[in-house]
Amino acid sequence: MSKFSTRKEIIEDKNAGTGVIEAANAIASGLIIMGAVTGEGQTGMNGYLSALMFWAIGQVGVIIITLVYNLITPYNVHEEIEKDNVAVGIGFAGVIVAIANLIFFAIKGDFEGWSETFINIGFEVGIGILMLPVFRFIADKVLLPGQKLTDELVNQEKPNVGAGIIEAFAYIGGSVLITWCI
Numbered sequence: 001m002s003k004f005s006t007r008k009e010i011i012e013d014k015n016a017g018t019g020v021i022e023a024a025n026a027i028a029s030g031l032i033i034m035g036a037v038t039g040e041g042q043t044g045m046n047g048y049l050s051a052l053m054f055w056a057i058g059q060v061g062v063i064i065i066t067l068v069y070n071l072i073t074p075y076n077v078h079e080e081i082e083k084d085n086v087a088v089g090i091g092f093a094g095v096i097v098a099i100a101n102l103i104f105f106a107i108k109g110d111f112e113g114w115s116e117t118f119i120n121i122g123f124e125v126g127i128g129i130l131m132l133p134v135f136r137f138i139a140d141k142v143l144l145p146g147q148k149l150t151d152e153l154v155n156q157e158k159p160n161v162g163a164g165i166i167e168a169f170a171y172i173g174g175s176v177l178i179t180w181c182i
Helices: 007-010 016-037 046-073 077-080 086-107 114-143 149-154 161-181
Strands: none
Touching: 007 016, 016 046, 016 077, 016 086, 046 077, 046 086, 046 114, 077 086, 086 114, 086 149, 086 161, 114 149, 114 161, 149 161
């Protein structure tokens, strides 16, 4: 959300899409913090440092996924959100929460070593990157049969918020399914 002022969008423009994304960022940070402080293995200052490191790595993972998401959508996410497109904001928020859930799953539990944790995070974020287009396809073809998700989100006079909700929960549900299967 670095391409515009979130404060201006939320306060002055009353942009609900930006508000939903900021809420998703708060949920994502909470999930990552919860994963970073869960488990045993490091105590004292080392425990605080590892929790801080895991939180920072988790934030980088979320940023990477949001950049990838912008690449796989046939529209510019930031431009749509700035145009007060709530449906796109909701879909984007779903991506943020979904990847944070995968990162939470990768870093939670007892600390067994930096290399093992980095491998777990890389694996989970990698799965997220690979599955993002799959979840979008499922939302497009299975959950919205006969309609194109992109048309519902951006190619109408009034974007379809319901389609944005379906997209968001396809990502979140997919992340829960992945963590359940691993």
